[in-house]
Amino acid sequence: MIFSINASRGNDLLVDSFIPRAEARPAEQKHEPGWLLSTRAAIAASVLAALGFGGLFAYWKRRGRFMAASMSAVLAGAFVILASVMFGEGRTSATQPNPPDVPALSDAPRRLQDGTVFAAKPTQRLLEVRTAAAEPQTIHPAVTLIGRVMADPNRSSIVQSIYGGRVVPGDDGIPRIGQTVRKGDLLIRIEPHLPIADRTTILEKVGEIEQLMAITDNKLRRLRPLAERGAVPQGQVNDLESELEGLRARRETVRNSRTGFEELRASTDGIITAAKVAPGQVIQPQDVLFQIADPSSLWVEALAYDEIGLKQPEAATAMAPNGQQIALSLVGTSRALRQHASVVQFAIPEPPAGLNIGQPLNVMVQTGAPVSGLVVPRNAVVRSGNGENIVWLHTEPERFEPRPVRVVQVDAARVIVAAGISEGEDVVVRGTDLINQIR
Template structure:
């Protein structure tokens, strides 16, 4: 203050002006330094990002460096080749083997008297499923008794005229006529027996009818095959007509079943008769059913553009049920050998591309886009992007992708 008091007014003004100018210069100098520091920081960040991607590298070749401890958590191995089976898969449904499914009708119309088996029962061949009261059988048995009576009468007549001829009391023409009548009666009798036999009557039963001179209109309807009753529409009092639905019984041999699948049109040429089939159903996830292709459709559905493929499936334990949802797998060609990487070594990116991580020193890892083909037994077939012998991450590739993503975001 004493210094300012000793100065004139002009000198004081000059000193203040010099102080103001000096302060402004100092502030400008500091601001320039800070601006330079900010530019420098941004340049370092840019340089770090450039190092992350690598100079001259595309986004598909981004890289990550790991410490020895981090790298030890990964599984790394060489790219090798392995065989991939050429497979086709499809879904479909289980159905009865119609070659072993029988609709059991009576041969003649009539009223059902009794049904002996229920739905789900096991039956043997020739077991009687139901009986009917058949007017046709009644008529056939009546004709049999009548023809038997006529034959007996003609036999007696022939014997009598023969004796008269010997005694001179009859002419030869009477004997000849009686012989002709007897032969006609024998033919009618045989035809009547055959008519009754068509209804399923045995010779012993026919002899019983003739001996007792009694007709029985009860017709037995047996099962033509051994199997299981899968449908029953028979009940006492119902009228049944041959071939008129619904059938009184349906019996199926369940040792084999059908699988019906509609395969896509582009896969149709791969399916051939006799190809081995492996079938799975959700009801038995741990079971595999074996079979083979028995029919390949001769046309493509114009609406769905699919082709029917039918397979016959062995089912000795009778586990499959008609209507079950099922999937099948068919080997349609010889196995092919190709480069492969474990499924845990392949990462599906957000844009749908598939990538792997390649390394040469087990510390520096480069992301590379690959094209995959078949996927079997936790292995991915590599069609393009890798060479034999290259070292890749076989387990833990997702970790590297996350490290790269976090580094880029930071």
């Protein structure tokens, strides 16, 4: 039975067979076949004939007619022999087992001698095999670049200490990796380390300022009563008060110049991608303590070893780890070489959720003159045992044929089959790896 299904998403054929089953008879209802009954009747008749001719042999012998007695004896012996032969054949036929049933062909997937693969329809549904007709298109070929994911320089930052010292955690502890922070959030405090000579100099300076403050305060106490009686101008009192406030501010500035805590805060919004601090750790100036990046703003940096004309590329794509195609937009190309290659940077307008900074990616850049060919998904092309590129064609409802092809890169999800297949042939676009593994 063959059922043809036509749907908007594709066509399919369902092939199956209906085989009637013979019901077994109960043991008490079994009957002996007719040939066995006829054989037994013939044996009984032969035995009776042998007995009859044996009686005639005895009768003619008593009469003295030896010729007739001899003929009766010969006929009796012949019937005895006939009965014995028929009895032996009956036992052999009765004890011979029934011929075994011819086993049916198995529906297990297998590789045939001509290299094709047989896969029954239930197996195809289990492997989720899908096919599509090859259609010709004219499209720009692609050049493959090796790149890696990087953070957007405008949306990422690093946190460093200017003076160095001992790490002091905040009220909520030290931020962990993966934690979301906002611009201006306090991350940690740094207790600066002061040599003994610097501490002595600061203490001496503070002492001088405090001495001047004491002298100014004494003058102010003497002049205030005089200013109240009008003996001294009020402006002198105001000048002394201003001088005293300035001395106090100088003392606080000198005292906290290298003895106060240095607060390190987040420079941008994002998540913490690296944290290299621990409570009580002594750090040096300009050590990178935290790295902050925005996962919604990522770039891709690739190396181009050939001149590929990236001024106006047709399109640029990359493939995510989960198989999703990532659209890229060109940011710029450097005029300086790195490891004999030009540095090319792309922006990711919509980064997928599973993309991480530093992850390697293959970047497909469409450039050059357009070419014509049959465009198929990249998953439709696999490697054969000898290493050449092949596609699997759905030639019959349950048979697949390998076909060597020559492909040209298009983007992260498609390739152009330049030679090997014809327009309209059904190409396996899903489950190709599983069919290729059938042996």
